[in-house]
Amino acid sequence: MAAAARARFHRLPVRAVDRLTDDAVALTFAVPEELREAFRHAPGQHLALRRSVDGTEVRRTYSICSAVPAGEPPRELRVGVRLVDGGAFSTYAHKEIAVGDEVEVMTPAGRFTLDPAPGHYAAVVGGSGITPVLSIASTLLAREPGARFCLVRSDRTTASTMFLEEVADLKDRYPDRFQLVTVVSREEQQAGLASGRLDKERLAALLPALLPVGEVAGWFLCGPFGLVQGAERALRGLGVRRERVHEEIFHVDDGPVPARPAPAAAPAHSTVTAQLDGRAGTWPVQDGESLLEAVLRNRSDAPYACKGGVCGTCRAFLVQGSVRMDRNFALEPEETEAGYVLACQSHPTTEKVELDFDR
Ligand code: FES
Numbered sequence: 001m002a003a004a005a006r007a008r009f010h011r012l013p014v015r016a017v018d019r020l021t022d023d024a025v026a027l028t029f030a031v032p033e034e035l036r037e038a039f040r041h042a043p044g045q046h047l048a049l050r051r052s053v054d055g056t057e058v059r060r061t062y063s064i065c066s067a068v069p070a071g072e073p074p075r076e077l078r079v080g081v082r083l084v085d086g087g088a089f090s091t092y093a094h095k096e097i098a099v100g101d102e103v104e105v106m107t108p109a110g111r112f113t114l115d116p117a118p119g120h121y122a123a124v125v126g127g128s129g130i131t132p133v134l135s136i137a138s139t140l141l142a143r144e145p146g147a148r149f150c151l152v153r154s155d156r157t158t159a160s161t162m163f164l165e166e167v168a169d170l171k172d173r174y175p176d177r178f179q180l181v182t183v184v185s186r187e188e189q190q191a192g193l194a195s196g197r198l199d200k201e202r203l204a205a206l207l208p209a210l211l212p213v214g215e216v217a218g219w220f221l222c223g224p225f226g227l228v229q230g231a232e233r234a235l236r237g238l239g240v241r242r243e244r245v246h247e248e249i250f251h252v253d254d255g256p257v258p259a260r261p262a263p264a265a266a267p268a269h270s271t272v273t274a275q276l277d278g279r280a281g282t283w284p285v286q287d288g289e290s291l292l293e294a295v296l297r298n299r300s301d302a303p304y305a306c307k308g309g310v311c312g313t314c315r316a317f318l319v320q321g322s323v324r325m326d327r328n329f330a331l332e333p334e335e336t337e338a339g340y341v342l343a344c345q346s347h348p349t350t351e352k353v354e355l356d357f358d359r
Helices: 088-095 128-143 166-175 200-210 225-237 291-296 333-338
Strands: 009-021 025-028 044-051 058-062 076-082 102-106 119-126 147-155 178-184 216-224 245-250 272-275 279-284 315-319 323-325 338-343 346-350 353-355
Touching: 025 088, 044 088, 058 076, 058 128, 076 088, 076 119, 076 128, 088 119, 102 119, 119 128, 119 225, 128 147, 128 166, 128 216, 128 245, 147 166, 147 200, 166 178, 178 200, 200 225, 200 291, 216 225, 225 245, 272 291, 279 291, 291 338, 291 346, 291 353, 323 338, 333 338
Parallel strands: 119 147, 119 216, 147 178, 216 245, 272 353
Antiparallel strands: 009 025, 009 102, 025 076, 044 058, 044 102, 272 279, 315 338, 315 353, 323 346
16 A cells, blocks of 8 residues: 655645634635645545644644635635634634734645545534535535535534535525535524434434435534434434445544443553654553554654544554554544554553554
């Protein structure tokens, strides 16, 4: 398998800061000509942004919301940023970032993506989970005249709903091919809007009424853990094949961490060998630390963004040995079966572990 292009940070100038709601902004970065190829991306991918706060490096990932132009690499990139209480990066994005500032931006990553093709596609999203799906839907509809997209979105209130105008624009542009259902959880029913929560039971009843569930080529579930899990279970109950369902979790803390097997005994001493950007090294793994931490102590260029098992930036191929992962919200079952792990969640269960970040 060819070595994957490794994620790298570049300084990109901010071209626009647009307020989406009281607690959400969209940041648009200009991509200089010489970096356009490096920032080529698929609809649904995300960017990690980096800054230093009181001497500590802070990284956060935000999904790209812009449509992906056919064929040519991007001239600009737009991400949605929702303000998180006490959030080190989101507060900066809301209160300080101005047009002309430069921000350190990692090249795009993520496998919650769509390769545009004719057919019927659908998404169930909650809150800021609309961000990657906006890119997926707008790219698909613009590029594939034979494609249809059904979006089921939920939010707390209409006022807190991100990208209202952009989604309304899709409805205007593609009235026959774009279907929208909006559910608000904290508002009385309004004209055309359903209220309440989108849980498994509700989705199991709603989805077959909206579209031919068995004919949908790809399902995109994105948002808080509880919503994605409910949607996934509803689809399973409706007989949808697992490989047609793509998931991306935002806000893991909103939901319970899935049960995992009891940890296997950790060896007293273990080492990790890591192949990174064509160079390899072997280092000890200290008690309790993740493989990513062990590698980072020696190779500060090891890829990561969330360190929470969500973004998938730290994905590596397990060449030798075995590991246990604390949690995994990023890798598909096919990827773990093929031997990929999340370095930020992995702890060695054998004395020697070898990872390849280049595969
Ligand atoms: S850094 Fe995000 S999953 Fe490991």
